[in-house]
Amino acid sequence: MTEHTHFVEIRHAQKSYGALEVLKDISLNVERGQIVGIIGSSGSGKSTLLRAINDLDPLTGGEVWLDGIQVNKSLPHRQYEKHINAMRQQIGMVFQHFNLFPHMTVRENVAMAPKLLKEISKEEANQLAAEQLDHVGMLERIDYYPSQLSGGQKQRVAIARALAMKPKLMLFDEATSALDPELVEEVNQVMKKLAEEHMTMIIVTHEMDFAASVCDRVLFMDKGVVVEEGPPEVVLENPSQKRTREFLRKHIEGAS
Amino acid sequence: MDIELMLKVYPFFLKAAWITILLSVLTAGLGLICGILGASARLSRFSIVRFLGAAYVSVFRGTPALIQLFILYFGGPQIGIQLDAFEAGVIGLGINAGAYMTETIRGGIISIDRGQREAARTLGLSRWQTTYKVILPQAARLLVRPLGVNLNMLIKATALVAAISVIELTYTAQRYIGSTYKPFEMFLLAGVLYMIIIYATGRGVAWLDRKVRIN
Ligand SMILES: Nc1ncnc2c1ncn2[C@@H]1O[C@H](COP(=O)(O)OP(=O)(O)OP(=O)(O)O)[C@@H](O)[C@H]1O
Ligand SMILES: [Mg+2]
Numbered sequence: 458m459t460e461h462t463h464f465v466e467i468r469h470a471q472k473s474y475g476a477l478e479v480l481k482d483i484s485l486n487v488e489r490g491q492i493v494g495i496i497g498s499s500g501s502g503k504s505t506l507l508r509a510i511n512d513l514d515p516l517t518g519g520e521v522w523l524d525g526i527q528v529n530k531s532l533p534h535r536q537y538e539k540h541i542n543a544m545r546q547q548i549g550m551v552f553q554h555f556n557l558f559p560h561m562t563v564r565e566n567v568a569m570a571p572k573l574l575k576e577i578s579k580e581e582a583n584q585l586a587a588e589q590l591d592h593v594g595m596l597e598r599i600d601y602y603p604s605q606l607s608g609g610q611k612q613r614v615a616i617a618r619a620l621a622m623k624p625k626l627m628l629f630d631e632a633t634s635a636l637d638p639e640l641v642e643e644v645n646q647v648m649k650k651l652a653e654e655h656m657t658m659i660i661v662t663h664e665m666d667f668a669a670s671v672c673d674r675v676l677f678m679d680k681g682v683v684v685e686e687g688p689p690e691v692v693l694e695n696p697s698q699k700r701t702r703e704f705l706r707k708h709i710e711g712a713s
Numbered sequence: 714m715d716i717e718l719m720l721k722v723y724p725f726f727l728k729a730a731w732i733t734i735l736l737s738v739l740t741a742g743l744g745l746i747c748g749i750l751g752a753s754a755r756l757s758r759f760s761i762v763r764f765l766g767a768a769y770v771s772v773f774r775g776t777p778a779l780i781q782l783f784i785l786y787f788g789g790p791q792i793g794i795q796l797d798a799f800e801a802g803v804i805g806l807g808i809n810a811g812a813y814m815t816e817t818i819r820g821g822i823i824s825i826d827r828g829q830r831e832a833a834r835t836l837g838l839s840r841w842q843t844t845y846k847v848i849l850p851q852a853a854r855l856l857v858r859p860l861g862v863n864l865n866m867l868i869k870a871t872a873l874v875a876a877i878s879v880i881e882l883t884y885t886a887q888r889y890i891g892s893t894y895k896p897f898e899m900f901l902l903a904g905v906l907y908m909i910i911i912y913a914t915g916r917g918v919a920w921l922d923r924k925v926r927i928n
Contacts, residue, residue: 511835513831513835538839538840542837542838542839543837545834545836545837546836546837548835549835550832550835552828552831552832554828556826556828556829556831556832557832558829558832558833558847558851559851560850560854569836569846570833570836570837573838573842573846574837615832618832618836619835619836622836622837
């Protein structure tokens with residue numbers, strides 16, 4: 458038995474789709490309250506790694522641990538379902554395309570999971586939803602449907618929905634990539650607020666400025682491996698690896 | 714055209730139309746149950762269950778409904794299934810309609826964006842909670858119109874049970890032809906009543922679709 462002293466521990470993560478190896482032996486530790494950014498070009502495996510953490514895309518090899526418990530442990534189907542559902546309640550996830558439930562109001566979107574999964578009354582769940590929506594500045598829209606919201610507002614509701622489960626860890630997969638430029642900032646503000654509250658976060662992003670301002674550590678991924686990792690001022694401004702420099706140069710050219 | 718005769722027999726046709734409506738309602742109910750079960754089977758995690766679902770669809774869509782009715786009603790007694798004509802009609806047509814509805818419902822469910830399931834599972838919802846809280850409510854809304862098409866076909870298919878002597882609209886028309894020798898008038902009357910039933914059903918489906926549609 459090895460000791461697991463880190464809050465999040467990814468050990469030798471490996472993932473293949475048939476002959477295509479998407480993650481090649483990736484290890485990563487994240488401490489409580491840390492914010493880790495993941496950057497890299499399209500297809501490098503960022504989403505796959507993030508989605509392996511809550512087992513949405515199961516790994517083909519390696520282990521994921523959260524707070525001393527293995528997330529992807531091997532159990533008989535029924536027990537595994539129970540285990541993974543309990544683990545996922547502790548891991549919030551925010552998607553590029555929001556994935557709000559279109560048939561529910563904003564309130565219902567946020568209150569549904571706590572109502573079903575936590576031992577609280579309907580009133581308490583609605584109260585919780587209101588608090589979380591207030592936190593992301595969306596309380597006035599509590600009775601709206603997702604289709605009546607802007608992209609930025611949708612993403613803020615999606616963040617509130619994840620936070621309502623009181624997760625230990627939040628995963629963001631390009632939370633602002635689908636947004637019109639003028640709506641990016643309102644979502645970034647919410648994420649910064651979470652950072653100030655010491656939420657542990659792993660953030661896949663294409664926004665280098667944002668990564669530089671909130672992340673404690675940045676990983677650059679390419680072709681399924683972590684090429685470079687370190688504080689943002691090093692990885693983003695003074696990288697030691699040629700591939701990182703090339704990626705950043707292309708990124709700046711592409712952005713301007 | 715013998716309008717006077719049509720007016721005279723009209724009350725009997727109206728009574729028969731109610732049998733057609735009853736037959737349609739029961740068939741639709743049974744079809745929906747079979748369709749939900751069939752679609753669940755088609756989407757099961759177990760390959761054997763998926764196979765059974767696919768086999769159900771192939772068999773019942775791959776043979777004429779009339780043959781299915783004949784096997785059930787005339788062949789049934791040979792293997793110990795005793796049904797009166799009406800029962801055989803409902804069961805035969807219901808199982809047949811269920812095969813079509815299986816594919817309709819399955820299509821509705823798989824058309825729901827994958828991200829919906831992922832978002833729900835990420836929150837910690839179980840497979841089943843995800844299905845009934847997130848997937849089915851959305852699929853049900855999408856399914857009103859396509860199931861309305863199934864319903865339209867099913868109502869017309871009830872005419873087949875005339876072949877096993879259920880006294881519904883088509884059978885009634887045939888019977889009155891025997892005594893009046895006026896096939897044009899009798900079939901026209903039946904046709905008009907079918908059209909009214911189908912028109913009303915179509916309006917109902919359109920109303921329901923508007924009501925449940927998300928904005
Ligand atoms: N279900 C799948 N089947 C086969 N290949 C897949 C599947 N999902 C992802 N891949 C492949 O895995 C690789 C990594 O994909 P991934 O989505 O993790 O990249 P990414 O770094 O998130 O890219 P992007 O910036 O475009 O989001 C890609 O080559 C992709 O084509
Ligand atoms: Mg991605």
